[in-house]
Each structure stands twice: as C-alpha cells, then as structure tokens.
C-alpha cells in the first residue's frame with residue numbers, strides 16, 4: 001500500500017507512516033493540505049497527517065484540510081516526540097524547524113539560546129537539510145537524523161522538548177469510500193450554518209445525554225465570514241453504535257442549514273518512537 005506523508009524523509013510523520021506502510025513505499029509531500037488532497041483525488045490509498053500535539057495543540061492546517069476535502073479517517077497513531085538539537089558544531093546563528101517543533105521546545109530555546117534566531121520551515125527534516133548544508137544553522141528533529149559514525153551533523157542536545165510527555169497524534173486518511181463504522185473513536189466535523197445562544201450547548205447535549213464522552217472539541221473559522229465556525233469533535237464511541245447515530249441525527253436537525261461530516265470510526269495505534 002502506498003502511503004503519502006510530510007517529507008522529506010526523516011520527519012516524525014515519516015516514522016508514523018512507516019508503521020502502517022508494511023512493505024509499501026512512503027511517498028512525500030511538502031504540506032498536509034497536499035497530502036489530504038492527494039488522497040481525496042485518489043492518487044494514494046493512505047495519507048498520514050499530524051493533527052494534535054500534547055504541548056502545542058492542534059495542527060490547524062490538518063483540521064482545515066479534513067473539513068475541506070472528502071476523505072475518511074481510518075486510524076489514529078499516537079507517538080512520543082523527543083526532539084534533538086542537531087548541528088555541525090556547538091556554535092550557530094539560526095535554529096530551523098517545523099513551527100510545531102520550535103514551539104514544543106520554546107522554554108529550552110529561550111533558556112539556552114536566547115540570541116539565536118528561529119526559522120520556520122516546512123518540516124523538521126527540511127530543517128535538518130538546512131543544518132547539513134549550512135554550519136550556521138541548527139535543526140530540531142528526531143535524533144536519528146544524525147548518524148553515529150562520521151556524520152557532519154552532531155547531536156548537540158537530546159530530549160529538548162519542554163515536557164517529557166510530549167506526544168503527537170496523527171490521523172491516517174483514506175478515500176471517502178473506505179470510511180468505517182467500526183472502532184472505538186469517531187471524528188466528526190460539524191458546520192451548523194447558524195448562530196444563536198445555546199447552539200453549541202445543543203450540539204454537546206446530543207452527546208452528553210447519550211453518555212458519549214468527547215475526547216476533543218475544536219472550533220475553526222469556516223472561512224466564509226468572521227465569527228462563522230466549523231466544529232471538530234472526536235468522540236469515544238463508534239458509528240456502529242445506535243447511540244452515536246441517534247446523537248448525529250439530533251445534530252443534523254440542529255444543523256439543517258449546515259452540514260455534518262462523519263470522517264469515520266477507528267482504533268488507536270501507539271508507536272514507540
């Protein structure tokens with residue numbers, strides 16, 4: 001099975017994608033929007049995108065791509081994230097990494113490198129490429145991006161994330177036709193198309209009255225106008241359960257002028273580094 005994810009090789013997404021790729025190749029794109037689009041357009045059977053980090057929160061670009069394109073979610077992958085500082089030597093002027101990785105190491109960088117500039121790049125592995133090319137640049141990424149023998153890149157420091165519990169949740173996206181109703185969790189996107197006092201409460205009550213626990217709720221701008229939102233819900237129940245479909249029927253009635261997207265039900269896979 002061909003899996004597409006955020007590249008180049010060596011990203012955390014690459015590691016997560018390898019865990020589901022079996023013997024198939026992992027192919028790279030430069031943004032999560034392109035990954036979701038490639039799966040929606042039938043170019044790939046699976047895509048792996050980061051969606052949430054325990055320190056920095058949502059990956060907004062992934063949430064927006066899931067709301068915009070017709071795909072399903074067939075699995076989630078949870079992985080610990082332990083960052084290393086990689087450079088050709090201990091002196092450098094810039095630290096380059098993905099904005100999520102820079103943010104996950106904010107306290108470390110402020111304490112140890114207050115005068116070093118930070119440069120946001122498309123992925124941690126892109127930052128590693130920069131550090132390989134330029135001795136004045138350091139990168140933040142997975143420690144395995146530096147080899148042990150004879151590599152110009154050195155591990156200047158390891159475990160530099162601001163919390164030991166740092167973990168990122170990735171979603172495995174598939175064509176919409178592969179949406180499953182089986183699994184212990186379900187992801188939904190709801191666009192109410194309305195705005196009145198108690199609207200969000202009505203949506204939440206549909207779950208609460210059926211004893212369905214929410215594991216995440218996020219609002220994202222719909223893009224239509226200021227103050228107009230989509231809501232992303234993750235619930236601890238499968239679409240195969242009667243209570244889930246009952247809750248969704250109630251929500252669909254509340255959202256008569258909007259829409260409700262069932263991204264699908266799935267189970268969790270834990271990947272150890």
Ligand SMILES: O=C(O)C(=O)C[C@]1(C(=O)O)C=C[C@@H](O)C=C1
Pocket residue numbers: 006010011012013014050053059081098100101122123124125168
């Ligand atoms: O740049 C990478 O290595 C990625 O896979 C992206 C990403 C993210 O977007 O959250 C994935 C895991 C880490 O949280 C840091 C960066």
